[in-house]
Amino acid sequence: MLLLRPPGVYRPQSDTRLLLDAFEAAAIPPGGTVLDVGTGTGAIAxxxxxxxxxxxxxxxVSLRAVIAARLNARLRRARVFVEHGDALDLALGRRFDLILANPPYVPASTARPRGRARAWDAGHNGRAILDRLCALAPDLLAPNGTLLVVHSGLCDADTTLHQLRGGGLKAAIVARQDEPFGPVMNQRVDLLESRGLIPPGRRHEELVVIRADRVTQPR
Incomplete structure (x- = not known):
């Protein structure tokens, strides 16, 4: 899918494609309500x-991304409502049948990213957004709703599974894919090694898609 992408807007990459493939494989029934967390160009939405x-x-959170997503949706005649701000804050008090998320997950040296880095920087261990998403997902999902989230294995997929299951969701890894480091990760090799997130010499990561379902128990 060719998309308009102004400078500073996250370019759909292998993680986007892996999430899209998992979405297609999930065979989610049509007709539901959907939340796309961190939409970027709007590809997932x-x-x-x-x-x-x-x-x-x-x-x-990026105004440029919001504008790009609105334009891309309009050009493809896709009915998408694009909002400017933190998706998890904006969604409070609402429920969705499906949540799709490709959040920032790259470990960073600062807790407050700026500019383009907001699309990938996610605090000390890369879980700044993931932890919030896992905590809020049980309240944001409608009965029998589904969350699909993609992130790097460097952020500890087991922690994601544990947090989601702790919230009463049924969670499992539904897709995996090894990827060589891109420019951002290569620039942070020393940081990743110093924090024990990768062994010396490692230059690849595993991407994972985790599915979590809010299963309604039959009466």
């Missing part, structure tokens, strides 16, 4: 709308 979602909400 547009795919959900074209798959038959009744209402798609997408959000991003």
């Amino acid at each position: 547009i795919a959900a709308a074209r798959a038959g979602a009744r209402h798609v909400t997408a959000a991003d």
Whole structure:
């Protein structure tokens, strides 16, 4: 899918493709409500709308990303409502049948990223957004709702699974893919090694997609 991407907006990459593949494989029934966390160019939100979602909400902290997502959705005649701000804050008090998330997950030296780095920097261990998402997902999902989130194995997939299951969700890894480090990760090799996130000499990461379901128990 060709998308308009102004400078400073996160470019859809292998993690985006892996999440899209997992979404297609999940065979989510059409007609539901969808939240796209950190929409970027809108690629995930547009795919959900074209798959038959009744209402798609997408959000991003980057104003440039919001503008890009709105334009891309309009060009593809996809009904997507794009909001400017933190998706998890904007979604409080609402429930969704499907949450799709490709959040920032790169370990960083600062807790407050700026500019383009907001699309990938996620605190000391890369879990600044992931931990919030895991904590809020049980309240944001409608009965029988589903969360699909992609992130690097460097952020500890077991922690994600543990947190989601602790919130009463049924969670499992549904996709994996090894990827060589890109420019951002290569620039942080020393940081990753010093924190014990990778062994010396390692230059690849495993991407994972985790699915979590809020299963409604039959009466």
